[in-house]
Amino acid sequence: FLDLIHEFREEAQLLIVSHQKRTMEAADCLYGVSMPPGGSSRVVSQRMTGDEGLFTAAATSRP
Secondary structure, three states: OHHHHHHHOOOOOOOOOOOOHHHHHOOOEEEEEEOOOOOOOEEEEEEEEOOOOEEOOOOEEEO
C-alpha cells in the first residue's frame, strides 16, 4: 500500500483517512479534528519536514 502511495504522489493529490502510524508517516501533511467537551470542533494541521518524518513545531487550529 505504501509503495502505491509513493508511486502516485508525484502525479496526484491523495486524501487518505487512517489511524495507521505507517500510513501517516508517508504523508506530507496531516489534518485532525478534535472536539473537546462543550461541543465545538477544532481542525489541526501539521506539515511533515524532510524524509525524517518529523512534524514542524507550529500547528494551526481553527474553531
